[in-house]
Amino acid sequence: MTKGTIEISNLVKKFKDDFIAVDGISLHVNRGQCYAFLGPNGAGKTTAIKILTTLSEPTSGLVKVSGFDVKKEPEKVRWEIGVVLQDTGLDQDLTGREILELQARLFHMTRKQAKERTSKLLEMVGLTKDANRQIKKFSGGMRRRLDLAATLVHEPTILFLDEPTTGLDPLNRKAIWNEIRRLNREEGVTVFLTTQYLEEADELADYISIINRGKLVASGTADELKDSIGADLITFEFADDQIAGSAARMLKNSGGIEHQGSRVTLTIQEATKRLPMLMEKLTRAGIQINELDISSPTLDDVFIRVTGEKEEGA
């Protein structure tokens, strides 16, 4: 079964002005996975998602969504996917109920089916009470929830979300996260999201690809990516400069060492596992440790390492 899967091989998107927005991307998304595309502004995230959602055509390469070729069978792809893009919106003059019923009718439901589906969706995103108000009177968070409901009208197997929580306050962000997680875990909907928030990728995705200048520069689970940075940091604080000096000499074979005043910083693989051995070594030599701190690399570190750029916005 290919339903709910995404298959991309050697995708290239070159614009008329010769700008190459996507430069040879290949990836595979399994059914029920939550896949995050992480990258700075202008990395090619939106272009890629537009191709996946049939709004744009690939220049070369093969893209299959739920087993259908986006280039040859865009209509079939549209039945499989729900899409929230940054540049999709809703008719602000209609009410929440009207827009959902209209959406359902355009997906070939009868009037009765459309009404039933609408009530169910409104309840799901918690907008039943406000359903008969015009969308222009909705708050940003309510709009985002309605937008999500509108994409779920035809029960898609894959949900595409382009920066789903950009510009939302923490409370609304949590609400959207919960809904995405529920759809993914309980209803088995495959989720493909782009984000520039590392926290969001860390929170939601079970697989992350980092994209920069149209190329995938790193892929893996959040933990794998963090591990790929190579090492943790252990910071020791000693009584004085001299003791720190002799500790640094003893530890220099265990990893990268940096000695500054009474402080010694050690860059080392699997710090927690090897720490007892290091402490034993120091204690045996009669060196007392005043303070100790271990830190693991964050996704930020990975991101900065592979993109060579500072993250914007978060």
Next chain:
Amino acid sequence: MGMQSLVIHTWILTKRSLIVLIRNPFTFIPNLFISLFFLLVYTGGLSGISQLPEFDGADYLAFILPVSIVSAAVGGAGGAGQSLVRDLESGYFARLLQTPVTRLAIVLGPTIAGMLQLLMQTIIILTVAFFLGLNVAAGFGGVLVVILLAIGWGLAFAGYSVALALKTKNAQAAQAGTLIFFPLIFLSTTFVPLELIEASWLRIAATINPTTYLFESMRAVLIDGWVMGPILSGIAVITAVCIVTVSLSVRSAKRAFQRE
């Protein structure tokens, strides 16, 4: 699918355009107001000139009525393009493209809604004109011809406004494009027959302006009865303009629906 879904989708999107129209009455009230203003003020203020021999004893109310109807028609038809621009700017257009909606329905919905708006406006203006004492020489059939001519002209203008909207994708540009309304309406036999226009440049402009033939055909049925010459030339001109603007709108729609 196919034909059946085209009809259903067009109906759904027409209904939606009408709902939006009714919720925003100020998109059509000013236009209707200006058209009625033409009718009332010019009939009241200029009717004396219909005593001139060139008017052949025509009632000035019947002479100026087409101007009022055509200006209302242009406003109603321009709404089709405006509503597409609204959708493009709000992102609803992109959302519609994500559904299996028949592409043609996205353009037909607002166009039909614009035509219905135009029909209502024309009926209101005709009703006011009847209250002012309008007599239609060609009778009830003549009234139908006037309405049909208005719709034909509206469709031509709707084609133009849709083409402009989809090409520019910009509300201000589409709005600016409707300014073509001024030369179309006023560089014509708007207030007096062609024989009374003194400036030769205005005569030339009026002769090449398609609106002139529309005015003349409406005036024929209102004032002279079934005079087929001007009626048919009006219909011919409208058909020609319609073919041009509707094919332009189809072309820009195809571009807008094409994937990058």
